Amino acid sequence: MKSAYYVVEFLVLVEVILRGGEALSMNYYGMSCPFVEPIVRIVVNQALHKDPTLAAGLLRLHFHDCFVQGCDASVLLDSTSGNTAEKDSPVNLSLRGYEVIDQAKKFLEMQCPGIVSCADIVALAARDAVFWAGGPYYDIVKGRKDGTRSKQEDTFTSLPAPTLNTTGLINVFSQHGFTVWELVALSGGHTLGVARCSSFKSRLSSFDSTHDVDPSMDPTFAKTLLNTCSAGDSAAQPFDATTNSFDNLYFSALQKGDGVLFSDQTLYVSPQTQQIVNFFAMNQAIFFFNFQQGMMKMGSLDVKEGSQGEVRANCRKIN
Numbered sequence: 169m170k171s172a173y174y175v176v177e178f179l180v181l182v183e184v185i186l187r188g189g190e191a192l193s194m195n196y197y198g199m200s201c202p203f204v205e206p207i208v209r210i211v212v213n214q215a216l217h218k219d220p221t222l223a224a225g226l227l228r229l230h231f232h233d234c235f236v237q238g239c240d241a242s243v244l245l246d247s248t249s250g251n252t253a254e255k256d257s258p259v260n261l262s263l264r265g266y267e268v269i270d271q272a273k274k275f276l277e278m279q280c281p282g283i284v285s286c287a288d289i290v291a292l293a294a295r296d297a298v299f300w301a302g303g304p305y306y307d308i309v310k311g312r313k314d315g316t317r318s319k320q321e322d323t324f325t326s327l328p329a330p331t332l333n334t335t336g337l338i339n340v341f342s343q344h345g346f347t348v349w350e351l352v353a354l355s356g357g358h359t360l361g362v363a364r365c366s367s368f369k370s371r372l373s374s375f376d377s378t379h380d381v382d383p384s385m386d387p388t389f390a391k392t393l394l395n396t397c398s399a400g401d402s403a404a405q406p407f408d409a410t411t412n413s414f415d416n417l418y419f420s421a422l423q424k425g426d427g428v429l430f431s432d433q434t435l436y437v438s439p440q441t442q443q444i445v446n447f448f449a450m451n452q453a454i455f456f457f458n459f460q461q462g463m464m465k466m467g468s469l470d471v472k473e474g475s476q477g478e479v480r481a482n483c484r485k486i487n
């Protein structure tokens with residue numbers, strides 16, 4: 169009996185070595201860094217207490233990280249003399265929250281040096297930011313490793329443009345394995361934060377051959393957006409009336425024609441997604457449940473495990 173036990177143990181060991189280390193799990197840092205979650209939460213809560221608008225920044229950072237090359241903290245790497253990083257792509261428009269990740273990393277390096285990946289910190293910080301803003305809480309697996317590639321050009325093909333219609337959005341999201349429901353639920357991340365005029369001004373003049381202004385917009389809201397843009401390309405327009413609260417008002421705004429980006433309003437215009445928008449606008453719990461499922465899936469996109477990646481000492485540089 170005992171020898172059978174050793175055979176099993178040996179096979180498990182071989183499997184772990186072949187896979188290049190441990191797989192993702194809820195309890196990944198259970199022995200090596202048991203306080204990782206409270207440490208990240210404290211840092212995030214302190215930062216959001218000072219600047220509540222950073223909740224949006226932290227959520228978007230995680231989205232941009234996961235959609236480009238998987239959730240491997242590639243979005244945090246600084247450009248070097250030979251390489252223009254994702255961070256410096258034009259689509260980075262106002263990515264924020266890097267200092268919060270650095271701060272969490274600093275404390276984690278003091279507590280358990282070389283153990284916790286930057287990719288896990290980004291995923292935890294986004295989760296904690298959503299919860300802090302009143303959104304759903306969900307458990308996330310840990311054990312993502314940090315990647316070494318971060319190239320500006322990767323962002324052009326992997327991230328959706330705000331000018332896409334529903335067909336285009338479904339294409340991009342399905343390339344990453346998401347369903348139409350998950351596309352609409354994750355778009356609900358726009359319940360937090362703002363967009364700059366440069367991201368939606370194409371809706372406001374010479375929209376197409378027959379319309380000056382995007383006809384899917386409510387006319388009064390079009391005036392609001394024009395007014396925002398009178399302050400210049402970097403003027404910010406909140407996605408909904410409660411910009412720092414995670415709620416379902418984003419979907420109610422879409423029903424009224426008050427979506428800020430073309431890619432927001434298209435979800436209500438398209439018969440393929442209109443009913444889903446209606447569900448989420450009517451019942452916040454349905455939205456929260458679907459958002460939570462979508463985030464857990466997003467947080468596992470093309471994750472690097474074991475020897476496929478490293479644990480960076482500094483989130484902005486490869487080791």
Ligand code: HEM
Nearest residue numbers: 224225228231262328329330354357361362363364367431
């Ligand atoms: C559906 C396709 C999506 C498109 C086309 C899109 C595009 C954009 C654009 C253009 C902005 C404004 C950038 C600026 O002008 O400063 C923005 C902001 C934002 N996005 Fe998305 N996004 C999408 C999906 C998502 C998802 C899935 C999430 C997270 C779950 C997300 C979270 C955010 C947040 C929180 C902001 C506000 C950032 C801030 O206030 O600092 N977006 N997005």
Ligand SMILES: *[C@@H]1O[C@H](CO)[C@@H](O)[C@H](O)[C@H]1NC(C)=O
Nearest residue numbers: 255256257258260261262263
């Ligand atoms: C975004 O990219 C531009 C260059 O396209 C760069 O100047 C800017 O610093 C970047 N922003 C962030 C927050 O990294």
Ligand SMILES: *[C@@H]1O[C@H](CO)[C@@H](O)[C@H](O)[C@H]1NC(C)=O
Nearest residue numbers: 331332333334335336337438
């Ligand atoms: C969506 O956009 C694509 C590419 O721009 C276009 O070919 C297609 O006709 C559009 N679909 C709808 C329903 O407007």
